[in-house]
Amino acid sequence: DVKVTQSSRYLVKRTGEKVFLECVQDMDHENMFWYRQDPGLGLRLIYFSYDVKMKEKGDIPEGYSVSREKKERFSLILESASTNQTSMYLCASSLAEVGYGYTFGSGTRLTVV
């Protein structure tokens, strides 16, 4: 069974902390994505990567960075966490062709206090 694994289900961090969210996929997918999901706002794309060491900004990249050193791993970094970054973070992966759809992880619920 194909899987996207996010390292934490729930996280609580303090304002100003540097936060790392990890995502690993075992499907040899080329593309990986980070979204945040907030009530009433739906899924918003933060960053995506279509190859190792490649990254592209999504719709809301401010305050975030990413790293993809290996094909199977895509990390989201909150450089200095703020309370408005409290959200559900979802990682997804896909083959190069969009027609196959995405496989999502179970999500990380991040609370910044």
Add this chain to the structure above:
Amino acid sequence: QKEVEQDPGPLSVPEGAIVSLNCTYSNSAFQYFMWYRQYSRKGPELLMYTYSSGNKEDGRFTAQVDKSSKYISLFIRDSQPSDSATYLCAMGMDSNYQLIWGAGTKLIIKP
């Protein structure tokens, strides 16, 4: 105007009813149309997939695409309480690996 519009609901129906969920879109280049189901505190999972126009049926679920009207639908027959979830539509096109998402409709099936 968003590229993909979806009523966020919630939509509450009694068990056994036929449910109709819909999305409209503005980009005529979309060719891939998908429905994802998301249970509370889980990630979305692919439920139905359609390429171009037409219908697709899988058990109690039917997906329809009307490209002339830029309108897609998901029908659920004999709805069950276990169908209670948020349903997101997503669309994509060739030569672009990004899906464009609707906001999701929260569905509640009352026993």
